[in-house]
Amino acid sequence: MDRKRRRLSLSLVAAVAVAEAAVVLLRPRSGVIEPAEVSATSYFSREQIERARRFRRPNLALFGLSLAIEAGVLTLLVRRPPRALAAPDRPLARAAGAGAGLAAALAVAGLPTSAALRLRSLRVGLATQSWGGWAVDQGKALGIGATLSSAGALLFVALVRRLPRAWWVPASAASVGLSAGFMFAGPVLLDPIFNTFTPLPDGRMRSSVLELAGKAGVNVGQVFEVDASRRTTAANAYVTGLGATKRVVLFDTLLRDFTSEEVDLVVAHELGHVRHRDVPRGLLFLLVVAPVAVHAAQRLIEAWIPDRDRRATATIIPAGALAVGVVSTAVTTVANQLSRRIERRADAYALTLTGAPEPFIAFEKRIALKNIADPDPPRWLTFLMATHPPVVERIGAGVAYARATPAPAVPGSRPDRTPEGS
Secondary structure, X not given: OOHHHHHXXXXXXXXXXXXXXXXHXXXXXXOOOOOOOOOHHHOOOHHHHHHHHHHHHHHHHHHXXXXXXXXXXXXXXXXXXXXXXXXXXXXXXXXXXXXXXHHHHHHHHHHHHHHHHHHHHHHOOOEOOOHHHHXXXXXXXXXXXXXXXXXXHHHHHHHHHHOOOOOXXXXXXXXXXXXHHHHHHHHHHHHHHHOOEEEOOOOHHHHHHHHHHHHHOOOOOEEEEEOHHHOEOOOOEEEEOOHHHOEEEEEHHHHHHOOHHHHHHHHHHHXXXXXXXXXXXXXXXXXXXXXXXXXXXXXXXXXXXXXXXXXXOOOHHHHHHHHHHHHHHXXXXXXXXXXXXXXXXXXXXXXXXXXXXHHHHXXXXXXXXXXXXXXXXXXXXXXXXXXXXXXXXXXXXXXXXXXXXXXXXXXXXXXXXXXXXX
């Protein structure tokens, strides 16, 4: 193996190794419930499990096909770049155009698989949006993506021209800064382009959220309901934003289709993320990993485009996109271990805060059926792609909590437990 290949291999290995080290450094060390061993067939019928797998597994194949199409387009552009990209005049303007054009090309190339995925969701009743509405959303996403890609490509080529050998240093810093900026501004600038967010009105649900937040000692920020039902029947909730834009978002389908006790559990789960500062934790992971990941991407680009002068032109844009895709795929697979551990802790936090294992188990079953989720996917699939634990594992956490928690003295009452009392 020659020196350049050895350096490339070491850079890729270093990116994965540092990501693994960051997972070990940042993963929760307490507050996680070891799940009991449970069988999916104890909570789901074989027909329900098979329905989920008939839906999800072809979707997985379509997702893989979409990635292969994108990789194929980028590989073709790296091997045979358009002549206009290599022209030496106006390199920054050409880079901006190349970024926008590449975003558009990838979006168009991925439309057939996106449409196929949507068609399958329509057939099982998971999607509710019209094709016209879907097309409008695709157009909005394309416009935003092309604009951001254009600006990013311009900045990228400017850095490469200014610092041909050390551009990875400011590029890694920029990636962290931009990520923080999107985390802060996304909820107020980008998300409203696609959905309507309404502050949770005064009433039982808002009072319950504030009561849970007070019990947890958490500054919840703002709580919003999002009109997810305009696109899907699926239910969900999430925490987003940084600082002044921090918020908990609840799908209107969650509020509409689940009991108040089940919604309380979801809110408690999201409060767990707020309590443990899990959004900033993800940013810290990026801060640790970005330098070695961007450096590995630089090594890949130099292997694909050995000529230094060509790398200073817009020719580098497709190579940069492909290199980032290769490295980020490996790093994300590692990062998913951290995500799953964080979600396990948030589940434990919800159980401890509410003291309601039976509603927790019932909710995990109901939401899996509603979202047509495979309750017990293969372990390799969980390892490679899952950001959350499998449903059977989450049910197992509820079972373990119920076994370890004494029954309340008064029938129907909740045990008086604090987040630190588990």
